[in-house]
Amino acid sequence: MKSSPEELRAAGVLLADAVADGPIDLAAIFGNPRPVEIEIGSGKGAFLLRRAAERPEINLLGIEWLAGYAAYAADRACRAGLTNVRLLCADAEQVFAKCLADESVQRVHIYFPDPWPKRRHLGRRLIKPEFVRRLRRVLRAGGTAYIVTDHAEYFRRIYRVMESAGGLAILKPGGMEAVGSNFEKKYAARGKCFYSLTAIRCG
Numbered sequence: 001m002k003s004s005p006e007e008l009r010a011a012g013v014l015l016a017d018a019v020a021d022g023p024i025d026l027a028a029i030f031g032n033p034r035p036v037e038i039e040i041g042s043g044k045g046a047f048l049l050r051r052a053a054e055r056p057e058i059n060l061l062g063i064e065w066l067a068g069y070a071a072y073a074a075d076r077a078c079r080a081g082l083t084n085v086r087l088l089c090a091d092a093e094q095v096f097a098k099c100l101a102d103e104s105v106q107r108v109h110i111y112f113p114d115p116w117p118k119r120r121h122l123g124r125r126l127i128k129p130e131f132v133r134r135l136r137r138v139l140r141a142g143g144t145a146y147i148v149t150d151h152a153e154y155f156r157r158i159y160r161v162m163e164s165a166g167g168l169a170i171l172k173p174g175g176m177e178a179v180g181s182n183f184e185k186k187y188a189a190r191g192k193c194f195y196s197l198t199a200i201r202c203g
C-alpha cells in the first residue's frame, strides 16, 4: 500500500523540508557513517533505487525539488525495503551552498539536468562555476561527479566549467553510458546521443 508523505517523513525516508535550512548531518539521517552518494534531480528514483539495491554498503541521497517526485521515490524505496535511501525535497543549489559539510560526499550523480536551452533562461542552469566550486568543496578527496546529458551545447559548457574549476580532473568524456534513469530510457528509445563525463576531486 502507498504511504503518504507524512508517513514517509515519520519513517525518516522523506526528509522534512526544514532539513535544507541548515547543515545536514549525513551520518545522523542514515543512522550510520557509510559513504554517501547523492543524485541531484532524482526524479521518480529509477537510478537511485537501482544503485541502492546494487550497493547496500553505501548510502544514497536523492535531491529532487518536485515534492510529488520526491515522495514517489521515497515510497518506492520503502516498498522495496531499501534502508540506504533518503529523499530530500529541496533545491540542490541551496543544499550544496548551505547544508553539506566539506568533504562529506563520495560521489555525485547528475543525470539529464534540465538544459534550459532558451537564451533568457541560461542563468537557471544548475552547472555553472559557483555550483562547481561547491561541488568540489563537498566531495571527498578522490570523490567523483558523474554527469550525463543529451544536450550537446550544455555538455560543452559543463565540460569547460568543470575543466577550469581547479581541483577537479576530468577522467572520461564519454559517449553512451547506461545509468538506467527514466530520462535515459526515454531518450534512448528516441535514438538520442548522450554525452558524459566523470570528474574526480584531485586537490
Ligand SMILES: C[S@@+](CC[C@H](N)C(=O)[O-])C[C@H]1O[C@@H](n2cnc3c(N)ncnc32)[C@H](O)[C@@H]1O
Pocket (backbone or CB within 6 Å): 040, 041, 042, 043, 044, 063, 064, 065, 066, 069, 090, 091, 092, 093, 110, 111, 112, 113, 114, 126, 181, 182, 183, 184
Ligand atoms: C530532466 S529530469 C531528469 C530526471 C532523472 N535524473 C532522470 O534521468 O530520469 C530533471 C530532474 O531534475 C529536477 N531538478 C531540476 N533542477 C533541480 C534542482 N535545482 N534541485 C533539485 N531538483 C532539480 C527536476 O525536477 C527533474 O525531476
